[in-house]
Amino acid sequence: MNSLSSLTRTLNRPLAGPLDRIRIVLSHTSHPGNIGAAARAMKTMGLTRLYLVNPKFFPDPEADARASGASDILAQAVICRTLEEALGSTVLAAGMSARRRDLGLPFRWAREGAAELVRGESRGEVALVFGNESSGLSNEELSLCQLPIMIPANPGYSSLNLGAAVQLMCYELRLAAAAPGSAPASELPLASAEEIEGFYGHLEKSALASGFLDPAQPKRLMLRFRRLFARTGLEREEVSILRGLLASFEKQKIRRKS
Amino acid sequence: MNSLSSLTRTLNRPLAGPLDRIRIVLSHTSHPGNIGAAARAMKTMGLTRLYLVNPKFFPDPEADARASGASDILAQAVICRTLEEALGSTVLAAGMSARRRDLGLPFRWAREGAAELVRGESRGEVALVFGNESSGLSNEELSLCQLPIMIPANPGYSSLNLGAAVQLMCYELRLAAAAPGSAPASELPLASAEEIEGFYGHLEKSALASGFLDPAQPKRLMLRFRRLFARTGLEREEVSILRGLLASFEKQKIRRKS
Numbered sequence: 061m062n063s064l065s066s067l068t069r070t071l072n073r074p075l076a077g078p079l080d081r082i083r084i085v086l087s088h089t090s091h092p093g094n095i096g097a098a099a100r101a102m103k104t105m106g107l108t109r110l111y112l113v114n115p116k117f118f119p120d121p122e123a124d125a126r127a128s129g130a131s132d133i134l135a136q137a138v139i140c141r142t143l144e145e146a147l148g149s150t151v152l153a154a155g156m157s158a159r160r161r162d163l164g165l166p167f168r169w170a171r172e173g174a175a176e177l178v179r180g181e182s183r184g185e186v187a188l189v190f191g192n193e194s195s196g197l198s199n200e201e202l203s204l205c206q207l208p209i210m211i212p213a214n215p216g217y218s219s220l221n222l223g224a225a226v227q228l229m230c231y232e233l234r235l236a237a238a239a240p241g242s243a244p245a246s247e248l249p250l251a252s253a254e255e256i257e258g259f260y261g262h263l264e265k266s267a268l269a270s271g272f273l274d275p276a277q278p279k280r281l282m283l284r285f286r287r288l289f290a291r292t293g294l295e296r297e298e299v300s301i302l303r304g305l306l307a308s309f310e311k312q313k314i315r316r317k318s
Numbered sequence: 319m320n321s322l323s324s325l326t327r328t329l330n331r332p333l334a335g336p337l338d339r340i341r342i343v344l345s346h347t348s349h350p351g352n353i354g355a356a357a358r359a360m361k362t363m364g365l366t367r368l369y370l371v372n373p374k375f376f377p378d379p380e381a382d383a384r385a386s387g388a389s390d391i392l393a394q395a396v397i398c399r400t401l402e403e404a405l406g407s408t409v410l411a412a413g414m415s416a417r418r419r420d421l422g423l424p425f426r427w428a429r430e431g432a433a434e435l436v437r438g439e440s441r442g443e444v445a446l447v448f449g450n451e452s453s454g455l456s457n458e459e460l461s462l463c464q465l466p467i468m469i470p471a472n473p474g475y476s477s478l479n480l481g482a483a484v485q486l487m488c489y490e491l492r493l494a495a496a497a498p499g500s501a502p503a504s505e506l507p508l509a510s511a512e513e514i515e516g517f518y519g520h521l522e523k524s525a526l527a528s529g530f531l532d533p534a535q536p537k538r539l540m541l542r543f544r545r546l547f548a549r550t551g552l553e554r555e556e557v558s559i560l561r562g563l564l565a566s567f568e569k570q571k572i573r574r575k576s
Contacts, residue, residue, distance in 0.1 A: 097479060097482070100478075100482075103472060104471045104477060105471060106471075129477060211489070217361045217388065220358075220359070220362050220485065221355060221481070223481075223482060224355070224358075224362075225485075227479070227483075227486055228482075231428075234471075235470065267563055267566070269570075270566040271569070271570065281559065284555075284559055285559070288552070288559075289550075291549070291551065293549065295546075298546050301543070304530060305525055305530050308528040308529055309570075312528045312567075
């Protein structure tokens with residue numbers, strides 16, 4: 061009934077195009093074997109762009125051994141010092157989390173999150189970020205991502221090996237890219253990570269100047285704002301409008317001063 | 319919009335019942351580390367019944383190390399001399415294959431195959447069989463299975479690590495057993511239409527007062543704001559925060575006036 065047919069041609073075609081603007085970012089990986097396993101997992105699903113933020117050991121013979129036939133992915137890996145650097149010029153970043161976070165964004169399950177990343181990919185570079193093996197992504201790292209993703213797992217033991225988690229997500233990305241999928245919500249260009257961070261910086265400065273933020277504790281409310289705006293997928297023009305509004309509030313203050 | 323809710327409860331519930339008649343069978347495994355990785359992968363997805371057909375090394379410290387917190391799965395593993403023995407009294411056996419076989423049965427893709435196994439499980443014991451790391455299942459071994467399953471992969475490099483393949487299939491089995499419904503809704507109360515309109519009114523008033531909106535044509539930019547915030551699904555508390563920020567900008571103006 062279900063044999064080699066049109067579905068085969070769809071699922072087993074190269075799919076280079078739809079997947080090659082997706083970065084797999086591994087942050088602060090402790091075990092080089094997991095970097096190799098991630099490279100192999102990526103290649104089996106047709107992903108190629110590996111970013112490593114501050115790996116403990118890399119390059120490393122253990123990474124090469126576990127990469128098996130995917131040493132080309134390791135050779136092309138981009139090494140970054142910070143997660144910000146690895147996310148440079150992305151329009152959407154998703155971060156893996158094994159647990160719910162306070163004040164976190166609403167998360168997506170793996171399948172749904174992969175589909176959302178693939179939709180975002182039609183509008184620019186996107187990234188999927190995996191944290192350290194023992195502690196996962198820090199809250200600060202996760203706050204740089206607009207889309208937290210969780211893998212549904214056994215609540216009694218939800219600790220997936222890093223390479224296995226990369227395999228699973230790359231598989232979902234491949235399936236999402238192969239699926240016809242729905243049209244993106246808008247064709248307007250999304251804001252880049254830098255533009256969005258610029259907006260948050262501007263908002264924090266204005267809100268501090270107006271007395272809205274407690275200068276001793278600006279972070280808590282800023283996290284709420286990040287959570288709110290991360291859900292929208294801010295467009296470039298929207299960031300300009302928001303910053304224009306903030307500037308008009310600031311000018312109004314200066315006008316009154318003079 | 320997508321948060322911990324009924325879907326969470328569905329996907330993260332123990333699921334012991336539906337999954338505990340599924341055997342994961344590893345045939346002629348060469349590397350004990352892969353047996354440990356498979357045990358860990360199984361446990362993260364709530365599967366417990368591991369069968370090992372003629373493993374090259376088992377038990378083995380490398381298997382224990384890679385199993386991490388899933389050593390209980392290794393301790394309960396059933397060691398068999400033949401695949402026939404491991405499939406004893408099953409009503410359905412699926413076998414993984416990385417390639418099409420001549421004269422093979424029609425295969426299923428991973429997702430569909432997992433669903434079929436879970437359906438079979440309602441009628442008795444079922445098994446999912448993984449072959450040796452380098453050669454996969456032999457044609458003879460595959461002939462003992464009624465359901466060949468393939469993982470959609472990069473045709474140029476389809477060689478998944480054994481532990482990663484087990485992870486992926488156990489994930490599909492878990493999802494098939496949970497048969498999740500529609501997307502989860504947020505636990506935090508959403509703002510009502512009235513609250514949202516109140517916010518837009520407040521925003522328009524502040525933006526006019528600051529000179530950001532053209533008083534002759536306030537509508538155009540207000541439509542952009544509506545479009546932006548409509549995508550977020552504003553929560554009640556977020557509306558309060560946003561109106562608090564607007565109020566602080568207004569107060570700042572009054573302070574300067576007086």
